[in-house]
Amino acid sequence: xxxxxxxxxxxxxxxxxxxxxxxxxxxxxxxxxxxxxxxxxxxxxxxxxxxxxxxxxxxxxxxxxxxxxxxxxxxxxxxxxxxxxxxxxxxxxxxxxxxxxxxxxxxxxxxxxxxxxxxxxxxxxxxxxxxxxxxxxxxxxxxxxxxxxxxxxxxxxxxxxxxxxxxxxxxxxxxxxxxxxxxxxxxxxxxxxxxxxxxxxxxxxxxxxxxxxxxxxxxxxxxxxxxxxxxx
Numbered sequence: 001x002x003x004x005x006x007x008x009x010x011x012x013x014x015x016x017x018x019x020x021x022x023x024x025x026x027x028x029x030x031x032x033x034x035x036x037x038x039x040x041x042x043x044x045x046x047x048x049x050x051x052x053x054x055x056x057x058x059x060x061x062x063x064x065x066x067x068x069x070x071x072x073x074x075x076x077x078x079x080x081x082x083x084x085x086x087x088x089x090x091x092x093x094x095x096x097x098x099x100x101x102x103x104x105x106x107x108x109x110x111x112x113x114x115x116x117x118x119x120x121x122x123x124x125x126x127x128x129x130x131x132x133x134x135x136x137x138x139x140x141x142x143x144x145x146x147x148x149x150x151x152x153x154x155x156x157x158x159x160x161x162x163x164x165x166x167x168x169x170x171x172x173x174x175x176x177x178x179x180x181x182x183x184x185x186x187x188x189x190x191x192x193x194x195x196x197x198x199x200x201x202x203x204x205x206x207x208x209x210x211x212x213x214x215x216x217x218x219x220x221x222x223x224x225x226x227x228x229x230x231x232x
């Protein structure tokens with residue numbers, strides 16, 4: 001079976017590297033495993049689209065601003081999460097319980113939201129802030145976290161405003177954008193991995209075992225690289 005991998009955690013450049021590595025491994029096995037051919041072709045096409053969008057957007061002056069707002073959003077998320085983590089260790093009455101309730105929301109929707117792709121990050125942070133606002137205002141007040149949450153919400157709003165501009169410019173030029181081509185590439189990669197896993201169940205072979213081992217080793221190495229980048 002192919003190891004489960006959350007591709008939403010991969011920043012765009014790392015996702016491109018991961019996709020190219022997967023294509024290289026699959027291409028080498030194409031003749032021996034013809035069942036993967038259509039899925040490999042799909043990944044290759046989606047990877048080309050994603051690479052073109054990524055290259056094109058890197059030259060867009062709005063992209064630099066979007067990257068800056070993305071960094072602000074990540075920093076604000078980490079600041080809020082750390083405030084909750086810090087509060088959970090306080091011995092003052094009520095603080096630990098209140099903080100743990102907030103941390104449970106963060107864990108549920110995206111502990112590593114700061115390292116997700118743009119769409120996944122916004123989705124996770126929106127769920128976190130919305131649920132805390134709706135269900136845990138008292139707990140937020142106990143740990144004096146309202147200001148931290150407000151800063152996170154402001155950073156989210158600022159990022160979304162720039163992201164909207166990026167999409168509008170691309171739409172005006174009739175160009176695919178990273179926000180659209182990224183999830184398409186992720187879906188294609190998942191379809192390939194699922195096919196390999198299903199084939200291993202329905203028609204196992206030595207060649208398939210070798211390919212699965214190679215993919216799992218590559219996934220493990222790639223995840224380690226992403227996690228190492230996350231800690232720096």
